[in-house]
Amino acid sequence: MASQSVPRLLVELAPHSVQLAVINAAGRLEGFKECALEAAAVTTVLAEIAPGLATANAQVLLVPASGFVLRSSAEEAASMRTTKSLLARAESAPHGLGSPLSVVAFDATNGSRVDTVGASPWVVTGAATEQVDAAKAQLASLGFSAANVRLALPVRIGAVVTALQDMPESTRVLVWQVGETDAQLACVSAAGCEAAGLAAIGFTQIFEAVQAGLGLKFRAAAAKLFFNNDYDFSETAGPVAERLAAVLRPAITALGCAPTALHVAGLPAGQAWLAKAVASALELAPLAPDMAAFCAQRGLGGSAVAATLPVSALGVLFQASSTGGGEQAWQPGWLDVNAPVSVAPAPASAPVAPKPVAPVIKAPAPVVAPAPAKPAPVPVMASAAAAAPKAAPVIMKPVPASAAAAPVAPKPMTAAPIMKPVAPTPKPAPLPAPAPVAVVAPVVPAAPVPILFLPDDPVVEAAPEPEIIQVAPKKKPVALFAAIAAVVVLGGAGAFFMTKGKSASPEVVAAVPQLSAEELRLREEENARMLVEEMKSPRSFRNERYSFEVSDRGLLRKMVGVGNKTIIDEFGWLELQGMFTGTAKTFYAGAMGDTDYKPAINKTVRDGKVVFEITGVHSRFSVETLVTCLPSSLKIETVFKPINMDDPRGPISGVYTVKMNRASLSLGQKAVVAPGSVTYSTQSGPAVIKFNGDAWGQAGEEGKETLMASSSFVVFYFSGGPEAKEGKLVIELTLP
Helix, strand or coil: CCCCCCCEEEEEECCCEEEEEEECCCCCEEEEEEEECCHHHHHHHHHHHCCCCCCCCCEEEECCCCCEEEECCHHHHHHCCCHHHHHHHHHHCCCCCCCCEEEEEEECCCCCCCCCCCCCCEEEEEEEHHHHHHHHHHHHHCCCCCCEEEEHHHHHHHHHHHHHHHCCCCCCEEEEEECCCCEEEEEEECCEEEEEEEECCCHHHHHHHHHHHHCCCCHHHHHHHHCCCCCCCCCCHHHHHHHHHHHHHHHHHHHCCCCCEEEEECCCHHHHHHHHHHHHHCCCEECCCCHHHHHHHCCCCCCCCCCCCCHHHHHHHHHHCCCCCCCECCECCCCCCCCCCCCCCHHHHCCCCCHHHHHHHHCCHHHHCCCCCCCCCCCEEECCHHHHHHHHHHHCCCCCHHHHHCCCCCCCCCCCCCCCCCCCCCCCCCCCCCHHHHHCCCCCCCCCCCCCCCCCCHHHHCCCHHHHCCCCCCCCHHHHHHHHHHHHHHHCCECCCCHHHCCCCHHHHHHHHHCCHHHHHHHHHHHHHHHHHHCCCCCEEECCCCEEEECCCCCEEEEECCCCCEEEEEEEEEEEEEECCCCCCEEEEEECCCCCCEEEEEEEEECCEEEEEEEEECCCEEEEEEEEECCCCEEEEEEEEECCCCCCCCCEEEEEEEEECHHHECCCCCCEEECCEEEEEECCEEEEEEECCCCEECCCCCCCEEEEECCCEEEEEECCCCCCCCEEEEEEEECC
16 A cells, blocks of 8 residues: 555544554554543553554544435436435435434445446435534544544445455345444445445344343443453353344345345444354354455555454554545545535436326325215324335225335435426315315224334335425315325325224314314315425424434434433333342343334324324233324323233333433432422433323332332333233423
């Protein structure tokens, strides 16, 4: 490799570890070491491998706590190649990250910059700018001022591509980059990145798997043991890995690739046992290249080059073997949102005609053929794409099931919606005023399955469609509901959400006649308009006061208040905890993270409010949660239903947990528990959890279920045992 004039300090910053490498002025590797993400540990390592070397202007590879990645379809590769169109595609992806985003893009075959002319596939990856800024501040606190930060994933993919050059052509490596709460996946061959997507399987899920495998009461204890290099996981590695593999398998299927090996990025070398165990559970081989040969292939020499270098160092070694000047292959720079538009932007802005949609809009009378029904919200069920064929015949009889289920190619993003001609438009005269509400008859949804939104999922790709099919003026409501019907068909499944399949309550039915036909129509138009807008992000919500995400297991997470500060990490984690009879020792009895737990998540609009309807069924329990997004607070109603809480080892309880973000809490604060509320003092103001105090109280309160509050956790215990009954928890959460 080419020499350089000054030494370089290379850093890979992961959620729980730091890798450091020193390249001397001759371009040789003089030192490499990994340590915990602590200032004292970093200082010690630097003194050992780079005494006297200035830490300013370090080159940093960032593994974000939460990020996204997607690979273009053939149509996107041909039509979206300008900076603005790539950024727009990143913004429209179903990642649930807050805006603005920090994004990079690169050619999927050779890692170069995406040319504005051509049709080669590309990959876009990134993180919230807030996360990148926080990482820079963290680096500064570690002594790395003015660091040059890049994303680690492209470099890691390039390193794997390089390592595969001397391996059989059929080798496919699943790159699993582990973040804090989720992960980015890429299927890589010697020819480049063949597929990419997301999965809800980060360190949080790893800690949960370790907690379950060891039967620990608290996840924090599991995290400490996981990073303890002296702890022997040989007996529990298999069960822990199987829990994680159960989440990875459907994600791999969704990628559409067949990997033969696994490479885990962002995992400390001391925890390499997990990568081997998960690879075994997936029936894959762990990626194990000859590290000395890899360095030689890249032209990297030096006293620190050795076959004993860990596989986790691939990314840093790949970057170390680069000259360090300019933008190189697999090391893309950040996309500039203010970059000028390409001189010839026609390919990026050319509209793509979604032929499968046309029959939906042209559907005439069958849309209003069903008898009038009680007004109700018309949600789009965010379920697996396999449910789509059943939904299509109910909504639009002229549309064949196969057409309804076919994925729709994503469209280039444009600055303003384009009015799409609708011809012929059915005349509104014959329509009774409330009839549009009956466009969709109640449908029994398919059996709920874990939902995993990936960039190439047709449910997600169809989300921008409502922006192009415009809602008609008030005098022509039919076009509006044709557009909503199109969303339902493209979304995969549509159904009214009715508790236990029953019709509306008598109170609701009695209230309907109080509204005029015009008021009903206006209300339904507004609900429908909101629904179209909200389904652009089917698993998250944001308003001026707060934001949050819903995980694929139905867990609320990343609850952010004013000032973009995360106040609550997780809300509503549910597991079963038992206690051995006659002892104080606990045992694990099941959780919403188990493979037999089947969640279903539906985002809809009711009376102008965004609502998440979340259900889950486990072999031992079921849970129903209704989350109503109010202007300045959240109402969260949870019903816990025991199914099989009898265990010979001892009594079992349902444990419902709220985990505060420690970094957001005021120094030395303590939870303030009062009848019907728990309050935490945060740096942004008080966070208040109000609950139904008539049913819940502190330990010892007669006739009430028990809650406990610690410095950063609130735990609600649903009583168990053979005679356990249904329990209800009603919470109103106000974030600062």
